[in-house]
Amino acid sequence: xxxxxxxxxxxxxxxxxxxxxxxxxxxxxxxxxxxxxxxxxxxxxxxxxxxxxxxxxxxxxxxxxxxxxxxxxxxxxxxxxxxxxxxxxxxxxxxxxxxxxxxxxxxxxxxxxxxxxxxxxxxxxxxxxxxxxxxxxxxxxxxxxxxxxxxxxxxxxxxxxxxxxxxxxxxxxxxxxxxxxxxxxxxxxxxxxxxxxxxxxxxxxxxxxxxxxxxxxxxxxxxxxxxxxxxxxxxxxxxxxxxxxxxxxxxxxxxxxxxxxxxxxxxxxxxxxxxxxxxxxxxxxxxxxxxxxxxxxxxxxxxxxxxxxxxxxxxxxxxxxxxxxxxxxxxxxxxxxxxxxxxxxxxxxxxxxxxxxxxxxxxxxxxxxxxxxxxxxxxxxxxxxxxxxxxxxxxxxxxxxxxxxxxxxxxxxxxxxxxxxxxxxxxxxxxxxxxxxxxxxxxxxxxxxxxxxxxxxxxxxxxxxxxxxxxxxxxxxx
Numbered sequence: 001x002x003x004x005x006x007x008x009x010x011x012x013x014x015x016x017x018x019x020x021x022x023x024x025x026x027x028x029x030x031x032x033x034x035x036x037x038x039x040x041x042x043x044x045x046x047x048x049x050x051x052x053x054x055x056x057x058x059x060x061x062x063x064x065x066x067x068x069x070x071x072x073x074x075x076x077x078x079x080x081x082x083x084x085x086x087x088x089x090x091x092x093x094x095x096x097x098x099x100x101x102x103x104x105x106x107x108x109x110x111x112x113x114x115x116x117x118x119x120x121x122x123x124x125x126x127x128x129x130x131x132x133x134x135x136x137x138x139x140x141x142x143x144x145x146x147x148x149x150x151x152x153x154x155x156x157x158x159x160x161x162x163x164x165x166x167x168x169x170x171x172x173x174x175x176x177x178x179x180x181x182x183x184x185x186x187x188x189x190x191x192x193x194x195x196x197x198x199x200x201x202x203x204x205x206x207x208x209x210x211x212x213x214x215x216x217x218x219x220x221x222x223x224x225x226x227x228x229x230x231x232x233x234x235x236x237x238x239x240x241x242x243x244x245x246x247x248x249x250x251x252x253x254x255x256x257x258x259x260x261x262x263x264x265x266x267x268x269x270x271x272x273x274x275x276x277x278x279x280x281x282x283x284x285x286x287x288x289x290x291x292x293x294x295x296x297x298x299x300x301x302x303x304x305x306x307x308x309x310x311x312x313x314x315x316x317x318x319x320x321x322x323x324x325x326x327x328x329x330x331x332x333x334x335x336x337x338x339x340x341x342x343x344x345x346x347x348x349x350x351x352x353x354x355x356x357x358x359x360x361x362x363x364x365x366x367x368x369x370x371x372x373x374x375x376x377x378x379x380x381x382x383x384x385x386x387x388x389x390x391x392x393x394x395x396x397x398x399x400x401x402x403x404x405x406x407x408x409x410x411x412x413x414x415x416x417x418x419x420x421x422x423x424x425x426x427x428x429x430x431x432x433x434x435x436x437x438x439x440x441x442x443x444x445x446x447x448x449x450x451x452x453x454x455x456x457x458x459x460x461x462x463x464x465x466x467x468x469x470x471x472x473x474x475x476x477x478x
Contacts, residue, residue, distance in 0.1 A: 090141055090142045090143075091141075091165075092139040092140055092141050092165060093139060093140070093164075093165020093166055094137050094138070094139055094140075094165060094166070095118070095137065095138055095139075095140045095144070095146065095163055095164075095165060095166070095167045095168070095169070096135060096136070096137045096167075096168045096169070097116050097130070097135070097136050097137070097138075097146060097148070097168075097169045097170075097171070098110065098130075098133075098134055098135050098168070098169070098170045098171070098172075099111045099114045099116070099130050099134040099135075099136075099148060099171050099172075100134055100170065100171070100172040100173065101134075101172075101173055102173055102174075102175060102176045105176075105178065106175055106176025106177045106178060106219065107175060107176075108172055108173065108175050109134070110130070110131075110132065110133040110134025110135065111130060111134045112130055112131060112132045112133075112134060113129055113130060114129065114130040114134070114136075114148065114149070114150070115127055115128075115129055115148075115149040115150070116128050116129070116130065116136050116138075116146065116147070116148055116149070117146070117147040117149065117415070117416070118138050118140050118144055118145075118146055119144060119145045119146075119147065119415035119416065120140065120141045120143070120144050121141065121143045121144070123415075125415065125416060126138065139165070140163060140164075140165060141165075142162075142164050142165065143162055143163075143164075144162075144163045144164075145159055145160065145161050145162075145163065145415040146159065146160045146163050146169055147159040147160075147415060147416075148171045151171065151401075151403065152173065153400075155398070155400040156400050156401050156402070156403075157400075157401075157402045157403070158171055158402070158403040158404075158405075158447065159402070159403070159404045159405070159414075159415065160404075160405045160406075160443050161404065161405065161406035161407065161412065161443075162406065162407055162439070162443070163443065164440070167440075167443065167444055168444055169443065169444065170445075170446045170447060171447045172446050172447055172448050173448065174448055176219070177218055177219030177220035178219045178220075179219055180216065180217045180218060180219045181217040181219070181221065181249050181251050182216070182217060182251030182252060183214055183215065183216040183217070183251065183252070184214075184215055184217075184249060184250050184251060184252070184253050184254065184255060185212060185213070185214055185215070185253070185254040185255070186199050186206075186212075186213045186214075186215055186227070186229070186254075186255045186257065187211055187212050187213075187254060187255070187256050187257065187258060188211050188213070188229050188231075188242070188257045188258065188260070189211065189257070189258050189259075189260070189262070190211050191231040191239065191240050191262050193233055193239060194231035194232060194233065194239060194240070195209065195232065195233055195234045196208065196209045196231075196232055196236070197209075197210075197211060197213055197229060197230065197231055197232075198213075198229070198230045198232065199213045199215050199227060199228070199229050200227070200228045200229075200230070200295055200296065201215065201221060201225050201226065201227045201228070201247070201295075202218070202220050202221045202222075202225050202293055203218055203220050203221075203292075203293040204216065204217065204218045204220075204221065213229075217249060217251075220293075221249055222249075223248065223249065224246045224247060224248055224249075225246075225247055225249070226243065226244070226245050226246070226247065226289075226295065227243070227244040227245075227247045228241060228242075228243055228244075228295050228296055228316060228318070229241060229242045229243075229244070229257065230296070230316075231262060237314070238265050238298065238314050239264065239265060239314075240262040240263060240264050240265060241262070241263055241265060241296075241316050242257065242260050242261065242262055242263060243316065243318050244257065244260070263317070265314035265315070265316070266314065266315070266317065267312040267313060267314055267315070268286055268312065268313060268314075268315035268322060268348070269310050269311070269312040269348070270284055270310050270311055270312075270324055270326070270348040270349065270350060271310040271347070271348065271349040271350070272310050272311070272326070272349070272350055272351075272352055273349065273350070273351045273352070274351040274352055274353045274354060275352050275353065276328060276330065276352050276353045276356060278330045278331070279328055279329065279330055279352075280329050280330060280331045281301055281302070281327075281328075281329045282301060282302075282311065282326060282327065282328055282329075282352070283299060283300065283301025283302075283311075283326070283327040283329075284299065284300060284301065284311040284313055284324070284325070284326060284327075285297070285298075285299040285324070285325035285326075285327070285456075286298050286299070286313050286315050286322065286323070286324060286325075287322075287323040287325070288315065288316060288318060288319040288322065288323070289319050290323075290457075290459060291323055291325075291339070291452075291456060291457040291458060291459060292452060292457040294323070295316075295318070295319060296315065296316050296318075298313050298314065298315065299313070299325075300313055301327065310349075319344075320343060320344040321341040321342055321343050321344065322341065322342050322343075322344065322348065323339070323340075323341050323459075324339070324340045324341070324342060324348055324350075325337055325338070325339050325456055326338045326339075326340075326350060326352070328352060328356070330359065330378075332361065333361045333362075333467075333468060333469045334359040334360060334361045334377050334378075334466070334467070334468060335466075335467050336356055336357060336359070336380075336464065336465065336466045336467070337456055337464070337465045337467070338350065338352070338355050338356075338462075338463075338464050339456055339458070339460070339462065339463045339464070339465075340461070340462050341459070341460075341461055341462075353381070354381055354382075355381075355382060355462075355464060356380040356381065356382060356464070356466075357380040357382045357384050357430045357431075357432060357464050357465075357466035358376050358377075358378065358379050358380040358384070358430060358466060359376065359377040359378040359379075359380065359466060360374050360375065360376055360377065360428055360430060360466055360467075360468040361374065361375055361377050361468045361469070362374060362375045362468065363389070363425075363426030363427060363428040363468050363469065364426060365391060365423040365426050367423065369413070370413055370414040370416075370417060371411060371412070371413055371414075372389055372391060372404070372411075372412040372414065372426060372428075373410045373411055373412075374389075374410050374426070374428040374468050375410070375468075376410070380466070382432050382464055383432065384408040384430040384431060384432050384466070385408075385431060385432050385433060385436045385437075385438060385439055385441070385442045386405060386406060386407055386408050386430075386431065386436075386439045386442045386443070387404075387405075387406055387407070387408045387428055387429060387430050387431070388403065388404065388405055388428075388429045388431060388450060388451075388454050389403075389404040389406065389412065389426065389427065389428045389429070390402070390403050390404075390426075390427040390429075391404070391423060391425075391426050391427075392423070392424040392425045392426075392427075393422065393423055393424065394422070394423075394424035394425075395422070399424070402414075403447075405442065405443055405447075405450060407439050408430055408439075425469075427467075427468065427469055428467075428468040428469075429454045429465055429466070429467055429468070430465070430466040430468075431450075431453055431454055431463065431464065431465050431466075432463065432464045433453050433458060433460045433462070433463035433464075434460045434461040434462045434463065435449070435453065435458060435460045435463070453465070
């Protein structure tokens with residue numbers, strides 16, 4: 001796949017970063033230095049393949065000059081900079097990949113016959129197919145990129161960069177549910193001033209303008225569940241609620257709550273300090289139960305100039321912990337979300353500036369070099385665990401997504417030519433989470449757990465996501 005040439009292209013766009021991406025640990029770090037030298041000299045950057053060929057007879061001559069210690073001893077692969085460094089002395093080891101999809105009962109099962117590609121830093125690709133349990137293993141060199149072909153649809157790919165021997169990757173989907181139990185009716189007493197009522201339970205909700213609400217099971221409610229009923233005013237602002245625990249679903253039946261009492265909402269406040277300079281708006285999102293399927297979710301924001309010391313929103317006095325999301329905007333595409341959980345009874349406070357990742361923007365794709373890049377607009381004190389990049393290849397008739405999990409270094413070389421569709425958008429998302437100690441744990445996490453993190457749906461004690469675009473445009477989905 002002409003990886004020597006492609007790596008040369010990377011040298012022009014910070015090969016030290018890209019090769020460092022896949023080889024930063026141990027010899028990869030020195031290889032990153034070599035890549036930077038290749039960029040300035042042009043020998044490894046422009047003539048990656050020629051440099052490598054010349055390096056072989058010259059031993060550590062030309063390659064040593066380019067690598068300056070990082071790749072010097074590797075000789076023959078010196079022209080490729082970081083690629084040669086990893087390919088020279090590291091040994092291969094096993095990597096396991098598991099592909100899981102929803103079965104007929106909604107549970108995840110292994111998916112057989114799925115093509116998985118293993119591309120090393122020399123550009124050599126081998127293809128393996130999953131067994132009946134959805135598993136496949138291969139011996140790989142450090143820095144290998146693993147790609148699942150046809151993740152959720154033909155033409156959709158997912159790749160994990162900088163894979164190492166001993167890794168175990170899991171590409172999964174959101175599990176489904178059992179068949180729906182049907183529909184039941186919930187009746188509630190009227191609340192003075194309320195204009196509509198909402199019933200929330202598990203992953204479903206239903207609204208009505210009167211006090212009789214039809215609730216249809218998605219199949220995920222189970223035999224018993226907790227239920228929240230919210231009464232809202234003409235502006236859809238919640239004014240009162242009632243909670244019912246251990247409700248039994250009654251298909252075609254009616255649950256009467258007419259004897260239950262409404263509880264007025266009280267505000268939950270988050271105090272903010274150490275605001276980031278240039279902030280134009282801070283927004284607050286509160287959730288109860290879970291981030292993915294919250295029993296209650298409410299959000300709101302105000303301009304930075306009117307922010308004062310914090311924000312408050314009406315929240316039901318139920319559930320522990322309180323899941324708090326804080327959005328920080330500085331104008332333009334870059335924005336960051338900080339997600340925290342606070343035990344009930346503990347005053348919620350957040351110092352914003354010390355909890356920010358670098359600000360990124362302008363995700364771009366260079367088709368000639370198969371290179372994805374983004375810009376760092378401003379630094380941040382928090383070190384990211386890694387980055388998730390979503391590239392959309394789109395025509396008038398179809399669109400395909402390529403999802404990438406990689407170390408947080410701009411300059412990802414796609415392991416092979418992209419889909420024939422022209423690239424429409426590139427969405428880079430830096431992330432840091434208490435769920436992951438480093439990139440090694442991130443790349444070995446289940447794919448849906450990573451997607452939940454970048455979508456703000458993780459139950460981690462703390463997670464931070466720095467979006468290089470306006471977050472609602474991500475369209476990651478589940």
